[in-house]
Amino acid sequence: MSTTQQLESPALRRSRSRGWRWTAVTVAILVVYLFPIYWMLTASFQPRVSSANVHWLPSHPGLQGYTALFSNGGLTSLQVSIIVSFGSVILTLLVAVPAAHALSRLRSRAVGFALILLLLAQMIPSIVLADSFYAMFNNWGVLNTYIGLILADATAGVPFAVILLRSFLLRLDTDVIEAATLDGAGPVGVLVRIVIPLARNAIITAAVFTFLFSWGDLLFGLTLVTKDQLYPVTVFIYALTQSQVSSWASVMAASLIASLPALVVILGAQRFVKAGIAVGGGR
Amino acid sequence: MTEAPAVRRRRSGRPVPDRRRLSLASRRRAELWTFLVPAIVFFAVFFVYPLGYGVYMSTTNFTTATFFTGQSPFVGLANFIAIFQDPVLGKAIVNTLLITVASVVVELVVGLALALLFNRRFPGSRWLPTLILLPWLLPSVVIGTIWKWLLAGDGAVNGILSSLHLPQDTWLADPATALGAVIVVSIWGSLPYWSIILSAALKQVPEDQLEASQLDGADGWQRLVHIVIPTIWPVISVLVVMSVVYTLLIVDIVLVLTGGGPADDTATLGLLSYRSAFDLFQFGDAAAYGMLLLLISLAFAIVYTWLSGRQERRAE
Numbered sequence: 001m002s003t004t005q006q007l008e009s010p011a012l013r014r015s016r017s018r019g020w021r022w023t024a025v026t027v028a029i030l031v032v033y034l035f036p037i038y039w040m041l042t043a044s045f046q047p048r049v050s051s052a053n054v055h056w057l058p059s060h061p062g063l064q065g066y067t068a069l070f071s072n073g074g075l076t077s078l079q080v081s082i083i084v085s086f087g088s089v090i091l092t093l094l095v096a097v098p099a100a101h102a103l104s105r106l107r108s109r110a111v112g113f114a115l116i117l118l119l120l121a122q123m124i125p126s127i128v129l130a131d132s133f134y135a136m137f138n139n140w141g142v143l144n145t146y147i148g149l150i151l152a153d154a155t156a157g158v159p160f161a162v163i164l165l166r167s168f169l170l171r172l173d174t175d176v177i178e179a180a181t182l183d184g185a186g187p188v189g190v191l192v193r194i195v196i197p198l199a200r201n202a203i204i205t206a207a208v209f210t211f212l213f214s215w216g217d218l219l220f221g222l223t224l225v226t227k228d229q230l231y232p233v234t235v236f237i238y239a240l241t242q243s244q245v246s247s248w249a250s251v252m253a254a255s256l257i258a259s260l261p262a263l264v265v266i267l268g269a270q271r272f273v274k275a276g277i278a279v280g281g282g283r
Numbered sequence: 284m285t286e287a288p289a290v291r292r293r294r295s296g297r298p299v300p301d302r303r304r305l306s307l308a309s310r311r312r313a314e315l316w317t318f319l320v321p322a323i324v325f326f327a328v329f330f331v332y333p334l335g336y337g338v339y340m341s342t343t344n345f346t347t348a349t350f351f352t353g354q355s356p357f358v359g360l361a362n363f364i365a366i367f368q369d370p371v372l373g374k375a376i377v378n379t380l381l382i383t384v385a386s387v388v389v390e391l392v393v394g395l396a397l398a399l400l401f402n403r404r405f406p407g408s409r410w411l412p413t414l415i416l417l418p419w420l421l422p423s424v425v426i427g428t429i430w431k432w433l434l435a436g437d438g439a440v441n442g443i444l445s446s447l448h449l450p451q452d453t454w455l456a457d458p459a460t461a462l463g464a465v466i467v468v469s470i471w472g473s474l475p476y477w478s479i480i481l482s483a484a485l486k487q488v489p490e491d492q493l494e495a496s497q498l499d500g501a502d503g504w505q506r507l508v509h510i511v512i513p514t515i516w517p518v519i520s521v522l523v524v525m526s527v528v529y530t531l532l533i534v535d536i537v538l539v540l541t542g543g544g545p546a547d548d549t550a551t552l553g554l555l556s557y558r559s560a561f562d563l564f565q566f567g568d569a570a571a572y573g574m575l576l577l578l579i580s581l582a583f584a585i586v587y588t589w590l591s592g593r594q595e596r597r598a599e
Contacts, residue, residue: 019405026400026411033415036429036471039439043432054439099322102315114319116588121330123584125532127553128573131560132333135340138350155329162322187314216422218535223561234424238539241428248432255425262420270413273420277479 037259044252054248065249074254076229077236080146081258084232085214087150092157092210093203100165101195104172115166121159129155130223137224144227152220157210164209164276168202169195205272208265215261233258334577341570349566362571371547371555378462379551383530385466386473387523393470394477399507401482412482419475427539430468431455455541458548465549469536473529477522484518485511517593524587528580552576 043054047064103111133152142148180194221235237254245251341362343355366372401412433439434454441451454464488511496506534553543550560569
């Protein structure tokens, strides 16, 4: 790619000797910028400390913030979040993978129209959907259910996943698909045995982002669930902050646990993040 | 292998008026359309229907009672008249616009500065900049909660200010600073996305043009304005429109930080819609606010689709 060419250019080679200076600047910016996240981490290990007295490094570290959480219903909410997030990832992929495959192979004016609809769908305010979902789900009897939350959360995942997967599938070599078809593979066979394995990385990217959307959702959890046994972890944290906060260590511990998927992704799956934001994973 | 002749004929590229082949092609097309069925159903049930339902609710007196009686009397435009007569609407529109304009301007300027830094080659330049994305990936409730505490009267921000002998404040409770604090937090969450997207775009700036203009005596600022920004303009324009839409819809961060207070000083349009529906159970009003929000974001969405379509056409 063009980056390797840039490496060869003399101006850049000269500037590389001064490179460590820019490393220092970047690290300094990161330290300041990510300070709030460090504060959350260190505070979560300092139970029984009033918020004015939190130390930069815990002098008497303790896990009471975490244990208090688990006796408070935090564990249940974590379970809800995990079920709902995985559920909406599965639903999103079941809907989006075949659709993206079809949209990448069909030659029709309808394809362009469908893409515009998908872009528009990404921009519909969640609060508008939430208002209607509450009334709709009430009629269908799926308020306060896993399935209701999974369906609502998938509205963020599906349009994004279709757009991402289609743009990847367009670049696939169609000869392989032709060959498989002529060997007698049915449409489902082609999708399952050829397209999905070839598109594995794009599918993982779509899954990672859908997971993060669902995991981080506050609005649907807040509106479509009224029983606290079914609060996802985001609503659990929101509920904690709405009452008089007695233990910030506990709130920060819950926030840290809610941040774990983001931390795992940024430390372990950077390339999927980069692939995802390249096609507009904003939200 | 019985179909081998068919391959040869197709590869030759000549159209073959063969009935069997035609039916094969159309059958395959039909199969592909079948793959679209789940998506079409999903789209109809979870986007089209809720929007229609929203329009319907906005013209009826839809309250909690409706859930028991199933009745929501048609009231025409009364909900819209009611929300327009409420002085809080003007406040919310001003707040929403202030948050949006301030966030997008700061994100563009600071994001571009960060992108220029990240685009340099230095030890760690491949993976260090990506770490800044962490705040963007956090759930918004976590962003709101951390900052709510940092900005509290006895929070860390005041702690740092007091050790520097600077004036302190209860940032989120003071009408003079609450909106500014909300803007700062909203920027903290989305700036990383800008910096990473812009630094990816900067890689497309032609190196030889930069060097040529350097030889012509152009300074860094002139190169930025005349070469760098024009090259990445398509990316900037899409980013601006996209962020405007997302910031206009801001609900969750405000909800966590201030709940719209003090005295509605940080209320946004999205927040009013949430409040009408889920605090006051006036679903008709909520839907009316929602329609207003939808109109605004739809206008920007159309601009966005047009811009990104233009970008795609240019790329092809």
